[in-house]
Amino acid sequence: MAVIELPRLCDRxxxxxxxxxxxxxxxSEALQVHAGKVERMSMAMLQVLLxxxxxxxxxxxxxxxxxxxxxxxxxxxxETFNTGAAA
Amino acid sequence: xxxxxxxAIFFDECEESLQAAEAGLDACKAGTQDGETINxxxxxVHSIKGGAGAFGYEALASYTHVFENLLGDVREGTVPVTSxxxxxLLLALDCLRDHVESVRAGTPxxxxxxxxxxxxxxxxxxxxxxxxxxxxxxxxxxxxxxxxASASADxxxxxxxxxxxxxxxxxxxxxxxxxxxxxxxxxxEEDGDEDWALYVCPQAGAMENGSEPLLWLRELVELGGACVxxxxxxxxxxxxxxxxxxxxxxxxxxxxxxxxxxxADIFDFVGEQxxxxxxxxxxxxxxxxxxxxxxxxxxxxxxxxxxxxxxEATAAPAQTPPPAAQAxxxxxxxxxxxxxxxxxxxxxxxxxxxxxxxxSNEGLAxxxxxxxxxxxxxxxxxRAMAFRAQPISxxxxxxxxxxxxxxxxxxxxxxxxxxxxxxxxxxxxxxRLSEPLTHLIRNAVDHGIESAEDRQAVGKDPEGTLTLSxxxxxxxxxxxxxxxxxxxxxxxxxxxxxxxxxxxxxxxxLSDEEIDNLIFAPGFSTAAQVSSxxxxxxxxxxxRQNVKxxxxxxxxxxxxxxxxxxxxxxPLTLAISDGMIVQVGDQSLVxxxxxxxxxxxxxETEIKGLGRKIRMLNVRGQFLPIVPLRQLTGGPRAETNAExxxxxxxxxxxxxxxxxxxxxxxxxxxxxxxxxxxxxxxHYRSVDGVAGATILGNGRVALIVDVDRLVLDMANRPQxxxxxx
Numbered sequence: 001m002a003v004i005e006l007p008r009l010c011d012r013x014x015x016x017x018x019x020x021x022x023x024x025x026x027x028s029e030a031l032q033v034h035a036g037k038v039e040r041m042s043m044a045m046l047q048v049l050l051x052x053x054x055x056x057x058x059x060x061x062x063x064x065x066x067x068x069x070x071x072x073x074x075x076x077x078x079e080t081f082n083t084g085a086a087a
Numbered sequence: 088x089x090x091x092x093x094x095a096i097f098f099d100e101c102e103e104s105l106q107a108a109e110a111g112l113d114a115c116k117a118g119t120q121d122g123e124t125i126n127x128x129x130x131x132v133h134s135i136k137g138g139a140g141a142f143g144y145e146a147l148a149s150y151t152h153v154f155e156n157l158l159g160d161v162r163e164g165t166v167p168v169t170s171x172x173x174x175x176l177l178l179a180l181d182c183l184r185d186h187v188e189s190v191r192a193g194t195p196x197x198x199x200x201x202x203x204x205x206x207x208x209x210x211x212x213x214x215x216x217x218x219x220x221x222x223x224x225x226x227x228x229x230x231x232x233x234x235x236a237s238a239s240a241d242x243x244x245x246x247x248x249x250x251x252x253x254x255x256x257x258x259x260x261x262x263x264x265x266x267x268x269x270x271x272x273x274x275x276e277e278d279g280d281e282d283w284a285l286y287v288c289p290q291a292g293a294m295e296n297g298s299e300p301l302l303w304l305r306e307l308v309e310l311g312g313a314c315v316x317x318x319x320x321x322x323x324x325x326x327x328x329x330x331x332x333x334x335x336x337x338x339x340x341x342x343x344x345x346x347x348x349x350x351a352d353i354f355d356f357v358g359e360q361x362x363x364x365x366x367x368x369x370x371x372x373x374x375x376x377x378x379x380x381x382x383x384x385x386x387x388x389x390x391x392x393x394x395x396x397x398x399e400a401t402a403a404p405a406q407t408p409p410p411a412a413q414a415x416x417x418x419x420x421x422x423x424x425x426x427x428x429x430x431x432x433x434x435x436x437x438x439x440x441x442x443x444x445x446x447s448n449e450g451l452a453x454x455x456x457x458x459x460x461x462x463x464x465x466x467x468x469x470r471a472m473a474f475r476a477q478p479i480s481x482x483x484x485x486x487x488x489x490x491x492x493x494x495x496x497x498x499x500x501x502x503x504x505x506x507x508x509x510x511x512x513x514x515x516x517x518x519r520l521s522e523p524l525t526h527l528i529r530n531a532v533d534h535g536i537e538s539a540e541d542r543q544a545v546g547k548d549p550e551g552t553l554t555l556s557x558x559x560x561x562x563x564x565x566x567x568x569x570x571x572x573x574x575x576x577x578x579x580x581x582x583x584x585x586x587x588x589x590x591x592x593x594x595x596x597l598s599d600e601e602i603d604n605l606i607f608a609p610g611f612s613t614a615a616q617v618s619s620x621x622x623x624x625x626x627x628x629x630x631r632q633n634v635k636x637x638x639x640x641x642x643x644x645x646x647x648x649x650x651x652x653x654x655x656x657x658p659l660t661l662a663i664s665d666g667m668i669v670q671v672g673d674q675s676l677v678x679x680x681x682x683x684x685x686x687x688x689x690x691e692t693e694i695k696g697l698g699r700k701i702r703m704l705n706v707r708g709q710f711l712p713i714v715p716l717r718q719l720t721g722g723p724r725a726e727t728n729a730e731x732x733x734x735x736x737x738x739x740x741x742x743x744x745x746x747x748x749x750x751x752x753x754x755x756x757x758x759x760x761x762x763x764x765x766x767x768x769x770h771y772r773s774v775d776g777v778a779g780a781t782i783l784g785n786g787r788v789a790l791i792v793d794v795d796r797l798v799l800d801m802a803n804r805p806q807x808x809x810x811x812x
Contacts, residue, residue: 076314
């Protein structure tokens with residue numbers, strides 16, 4: 001299972017880089033995304049994660065920092081990501 | 088751009104909005120009451136309200152809110168457009184202008200209670216009548232105003248930065264009387280203590296320049312809000328998406344205890360890059376549409392399907408900026424930067440002239456490239472000067488209000504006829520023209536136009552007519568302020584002038600023109616009673632001085648019983664002018680062409696002595712004093728060749744404001760061309776008889792003659808030319 005660790009600063013630049021990585025990812029298993037070090041989130045990063053989450057094979061958030069969780073909460077997406085990888 | 092800059096833009100746009108609203112109301116008064124006209128008035132007031140709220144100008148925001156409420160009803164067709172309503176809206180607009188001025192000047196807000204009551208009553212009275220009259224006279228209901236589509240085409244505009252976002256808000260609750268908020272679309276105010284909805288849809292630009300929509304959401308949560316929906320319906324596949332675009336939108340439930348201005352503060356200065364909707368509007372957001380990628384090109388667009396299912400949504404605000412906003416045709420430039428450019432162009436003109444002079448000295452003046460350069464420089468110069476040009480309508484548009492005020496104070500109702508309001512002239516001239524123009528108009532109504540009874544007695548329309556016109560003529564702007572009153576009473580003027588010692592009692596041979604010009608004499612007034620409008624006896628002198636300081640001239644054309652025209656001839660610009668370059672001894676001087684009537688090579692018999700020092704030139708039977716320009720150059724006291732033998736020199740006949748015509752004696756006329764005016768005050772100090780300086784093609788500085796002052800000094804008193812014996 002491929003693993004990607006999100007950077008501390010998940011800004012637009014990081015989102016662009018992650019989008020490239022995710023688009024290039026192949027395989028049948030959901031990609032693990034570690035978000036334990038995230039200190040700052042952005043809407044751009046959220047969109048990339050959401051798009052990846054909805055697409056096959058999807059992603060699984062493993063570690064999540066409080067800041068990351070808070071960003072999911074304020075944007076109403078906690079439940080979405082709690083459902084695990086998209087079916 | 089700092090806060091002061093943005094405020095300056097706000098005031099500029101206020102002025103534009105006021106003009107737009109006044110133009111719209113004038114059109115309504117003239118019978119054009121279509122939806123677009125009403126919409127334009129509404130948008131103008133709405134725009135001011137948005138900016139006022141953003142800057143915390145509470146009185147202005149509160150007043151515009153009341154004003155806007157009525158305009159909103161007019162726009163919706165629930166309040167009919169009548170002549171009385173338009174008159175009241177014009178008064179309300181006058182008050183709005185006072186509000187803006189008070190904010191700009193930092194003075195207390197005007198008393199707007201009475202007009203606010205009238206604005207409110209205008210809405211309430213329609214409700215009492217059941218709106219029966221509304222249907223007959225109501226304008227065609229306008230299409231709902233798209234929030235984004237109402238954005239100014241100019242993305243640099245404060246409007247685009249503030250208004251279209253802020254305009255979607257109600258004014259801060261603290262500023263809005265409770266009974267006036269009932270019509271707001273927001274459910275919170277309608278429902279009292281219920282939660283209310285908020286819709287937030289950031290665009291790509293909302294994620295630029297350090298902006299982060301998630302932080303706004305966080306602030307909403309901190310205010311007690313909760314996200315009830317994240318709309319991800321237009322989020323594309325991962326390989327088709329651009330993370331810089333905005334694909335998500337949120338609906339929040341906000342507690343009733345949270346005032347909307349608190350929420351509005353969060354989105355302050357976000358502009359059109361984030362669609363924010365409140366209350367009911369938030370519950371029915373517009374259909375969203377994203378760019379169709381190449382892979383999706385064949386698929387039916389989701390937004391189209393949504394729009395088809397919800398027809399009303401197609402008329403709702405689009406989230407993407409309107410085409411006009413994307414293809415902005417204008418930008419705002421700091422005036423200081425523009426002036427720097429114009430200064431640079433002025434230097435270019437001088438440098439080109441110097442190059443031409445040098446090449447001419449070398450016998451190389453006829454190169455084709457030189458002529459091309461000269462043409463290009465002139466072209467650049469004209470285009471640069473055009474940057475500062477503004478239509479005179481910005482001055483003329485203030486006149487209707489002035490006439491309304493005068494009507495209420497004098498009882499004289501005057502019809503305004505305007506022509507040539509698109510004529511353009513320099514911004515500085517425009518700004519400094521306002522005062523003399525205002526005085527001339529007050530004077531025309533107060534003194535020129537008779538009372539309705541007097542007019543009827545002589546068979547005139549009881550309503551007087553004031554005509555304002557502007558046109559470009561011979562490189563100058565000619566502004567005419569005409570009335571159809573009784574004309575100047577010359578007997579009365581002459582008697583008053585004699586009484587005040589302005590003219591000698593023995594002087595009975597003044598021409599009509601000379602008598603008319605006596606009203607410009609300092610301290611002159613024929614007003615039997617000094618009024619607050621005019622007649623203080625200082626105004627016309629000041630008017631002439633103001634016009635003169637603009638490099639212009641004012642003349643009078645009066646017809647007994649038919650009216651009086653004041654004609655102002657003004658330069659297009661204050662920076663560059665046309666002049667006659669003359670030689671005096673070893674000096675070159677410039678005589679502004681506006682003063683020059685003709686030039687003569689006098690015969691010996693045409694020159695007569697008057698006493699020991701003064702010599703007069705006989706020009707077709709009229710004697711003009713001869714003023715040797717040598718006295719300006721500070722040269723040797725000995726007379727020049729031209730002074731010794733005047734037939735060897737040239738006499739330039741000039742028109743002056745106070746002393747009639749005079750003949751300036753010079754050695755020779757060198758050239759006639761445009762010159763760049765340099766202030767002597769700035770670079771040296773003020774010198775009597777010198778209006779400024781310029782740099783000639785040979786690199787030498789030439790003084791610009793202050794013709795009026797020079798001739799006045801020489802004459803030392805106003806004098807009428809004597810008829811030849």
